[in-house]
Amino acid sequence: MSNLFENYGRWDIEIVSGSGTKVYDAEEKEYLDFTSGIGVCNVGHCNPQVVAAMEAQINKLWHTSNLFIHSLQEEVAGKLVQHSMGSAVFFCNSGAEANEAAIKLARKYTGKSKIITFNQSFHGRTLGTIAATGQDKVKEGFGPLLETFIHLPFNDLAALENELDHETAAVMLEVIQGEGGVNPAEEAFIQGVDKLCKEKDILLIVDEVQTGIGRTGKAFGYQHYHISPDIITSAKGLGNGFPTGAMIGTDKVKTAFNPGSHGSTFGGNPLAMAAANATLDIVMNETFLAEVEEKGYYLSEKLADIFADIPEFMANRHKGLIMGFEFSTEVSTVVSLLRKNGLLVITAGPNVIRLLPPLTVTYEEINEALKIVHHTLLELKQLT
Structure with missing residues (x-):
């Protein structure tokens, strides 16, 4: 048993x-x-390259608080910024945590709470990210969820345009819905979403938890579509098996996370950063x-x-x-x-x-x- x-x-x-x-x-x-x-x-x-990096780190330091300067965090963040549209990185432990951070950042930056996501999407299993997810099967039995998520048909630009209003903080999507059936976004749809968000001053969040870190043949999946989101999230492949996640944001949204606004005890710990650093050295080529x-x-x-x-x-x-x-x-x-x-x-x-x-x-x-x-x-x- x-x-x-x-x-x-x-x-x-x-x-x-x-x-x-x-x-x-x-x-x-x-x-x-x-x-x-x-x-x-x-x-x-x-x-072997990741193992060697972690073996070297494990004999130095496993954990210290984010109250201290972390030069290895800075190094990994620099690589993520170099290969994305971002200018600032928040480290956490999983994709769900990265998406939670993105949701919080969007709400704090805009002062609004309505976020639009899409049917068959998957964004995690915390209470916030199951509310964002467009699949009922992950929500059953957990009671009331955050009420300000709107789920629309994927690849339907007209439906999105009709739903956008002055209360909308962000649009959140995957460029390929992995858990939802490996459903790729149409290029016209993604570019249309990007255009609408920019015209209406609405944030665009791209969940790259499954499509990032080289999985699609680009550093991040959104790069196939020639768009520039405000926030992307990463996890899964980032630590090559060691738990780590990241939220990457542009300079525009950076100031919304001021000291004390968000945090993670284990996020960006030295072992995770050693794994991520070695992984990025291999993939970002x-x-x-x-x-x-x-x-x-x-x-x-x-x-x-x-x-x-x-x-x-x-x-x-x-x-x-x-x-x-x-x-x-x-x-x-x-x-x-x-x-x-x-x-x-x-x-x-x-x-x-x-x-x-x-x-x-x-x-x-x-x-x-x-x-x-x-x-x-x-x-x-x-x-x-």
């Missing part, structure tokens, strides 16, 4: 070690991990990011060719190495068989297979995964 709360539907596997794209369970079975811990281990499990885009195209097209033989296959959506394959039926059986055959993937809703391999995945590993998928589909045909 477990002493843990049963709030996770766990697979019957214990992963005990990993290196790069490969992980191993307690029975020493090898798997190709095309989940990356749900888009977290962007530079692979136990990346034009050649590396170009390879992510190339590998994404290759994997997506090859998988779409394999899935094309399945009558239920409906759509292939990807940007870099975040991808979703939609079917007209539930995909849990396929995901389970792939796992049995040594390939770890996840879902994005009941009908979408989602792949988030490490950005460091090799073409040899991609081809190995393709063979597993092909074999699994043949096996599934025999079972049915």
Whole structure:
């Protein structure tokens, strides 16, 4: 009998070690991990460069208060600012915390509380971020939530324009709705949102928790759309598995967070910053990011060719190495068989297979995964 709360539907596997794209369970079975811990281990499990940075830091200092100067925080913040539209960074411990900070900053800066988000969005599991999320399943049973979030259809610019008013503090969105089905925003929609926000002096917040840190082949996903948000949030891949999150804002909103207005006991701690610093050194490189885009195209097209033989296959959506394959039926059986055959993937809703391999995945590993998928589909045909 477990002493843990049963709030996770766990697979019957214990992963005990990993290196790069490969992980191993307690029975020493090898798997190709095309989940990356749900888009977290962007530079692979136990990346030597990240491990070395953390080993060096762990013998110096684990924690000190944010009352003190943190030169390593400044170094990581400088890299995030260099590769984004921002000029200031707040460090925390997760994507939900980063989004909470963004919501608070938008409300404090504008003096308004209405924030518009979109159906099928996902912004976290705190009371504030589930209120922001456009999926009822994460809200059930938790009672009254913040009332000033409005949820609109995604990719519907007319609906947004009709809802914007003088009480609107911000529009908050994902450029690709990861948890909502790997739904990419249309370029005209995103550019239209950016234009409307600027015309009406409304803040634009882009949730980059899943799409940031190189996942899409750019430093941040919004950069594919040629826009300039006021606030972006980051987590998941930022620490390559060590818990860390960040909210990045422009110079315009920087002054709204004055001393004492917001904080995090563990946010930006030395171990997290060592992990983030090493991760950013690997990812924020034009050649590396170009390879992510190339590998994404290759994997997506090859998988779409394999899935094309399945009558239920409906759509292939990807940007870099975040991808979703939609079917007209539930995909849990396929995901389970792939796992049995040594390939770890996840879902994005009941009908979408989602792949988030490490950005460091090799073409040899991609081809190995393709063979597993092909074999699994043949096996599934025999079972049915």
